[in-house]
Amino acid sequence: MPTSNSTTPPSFETILSPALLPLYNLQGKTVVIIDILRATSSICVGFHSGVTLFHPVAHPEQATALENEGFIGAAERNGQKLNGFMLGNSPFDYLSNNLQDKKVAITTTNGTRCLHLSYEADEIIIGSFLNLNAVVNHCKNTKRDVIAFCAGWKDKFNLEDTLFAGALAKRLSSDFVIECDSTLAAIDLYNTAKDDLAGYIKKASHAQRFERLGLEHDIDFCMQNSIYDFVPKMVGDNLVLS
């Protein structure tokens, strides 16, 4: 249920890293999980390709076990697909005709962990530049307090997740109360970067690592704005389309 009424607009806050999560109260709120490079982007691509649900798991062994129950396994650590899995964490892995009506058991370095950490929230949804418009409209319609939860990189702040938090906050700024410094910073960083998001991200350390891995085309793909019009959402233990 929405927690706000007509006299009190809902609030918008940003968690810049999972290490800061204990400072925030998620109860009654919509948490937008953000792992732009690349879990939340790739999950959106997967739904576009016909995946019916993603089941996030903590360990690769759990993904392997679920392969025996009809799931496709997806596992990434430190930016690379783990051996033995059909899917990793690149959006191009998920642009496949073979994913129609499939269930995917997924584990990634940062993103899937945030899904588990957010269990106290009223609602957990998936945000990426690829479905930005849909997330904006969802938040405006539900009118709950929103927390943008940046997955970061191994608990450190990262630029690309913060930029998405800023893009989302900017689009919601007329309808939400924004008082937290993290969100104000995110909006200003987004304004600095918005004319060339991919170029800006490529200066980030995370992206520098990506370049070394030859994955810079993933960045260009993940910076596309609103090419999908849906919002993946946790229902029980699974991500499905809302």
Added chain:
Amino acid sequence: MPTSNSTTPPSFETILSPALLPLYNLQGKTVVIIDILRATSSICVGFHSGVTLFHPVAHPEQATALENEGFIGAAERNGQKLNGFMLGNSPFDYLSNNLQDKKVAITTTNGTRCLHLSYEADEIIIGSFLNLNAVVNHCKNTKRDVIAFCAGWKDKFNLEDTLFAGALAKRLSSDFVIECDSTLAAIDLYNTAKDDLAGYIKKASHAQRFERLGLEHDIDFCMQNSIYDFVPKMVGDNLVLS
């Protein structure tokens, strides 16, 4: 001793909140403690007014006990001076003729805690806009790896400390390797704000609270650039002038 050599420039990293400290290795590094509103600014003012040393303590009771040993007690919590203490955390408290040759035992909500948390560093110094030039020159001369440690507000990110980290990083960018996303973000935020730092800070939540407490003139004071040419430094358990 400097940890770098002529072929490897020293690195510059930024810790955006004390909650992120466990992710960083302080050994062999210079840590710049940053609590712009207001501990590190006020400490600089105190040295300018003739204080010979600051002894940071965790609890107000410790400051009271040291008053019996010739110290002046300084204690702030939640932005306000605690009853019974001569000094709080406002820079104007420290613009006093009565501080010549005095020792001050100080405890504040955020800043003094960071001094204690940084004990593993090779060197701990105090940074504020009031002594920015001196800190820049100190870091260039010592050539150690630098960590800008933002005190934040009760473990949350804040804008004013991040802006100072950005100002410092920008000034050191020719001589230091900057790869961490936190520092890249801090530099861009500083570039956004630099033409009107005080105006920018007043939009921050922390500053909004300050305005409610009628302390907005503290912000204007603390945003002055390089009016003091010294670097307070931890030596043993005390801050002194280096």
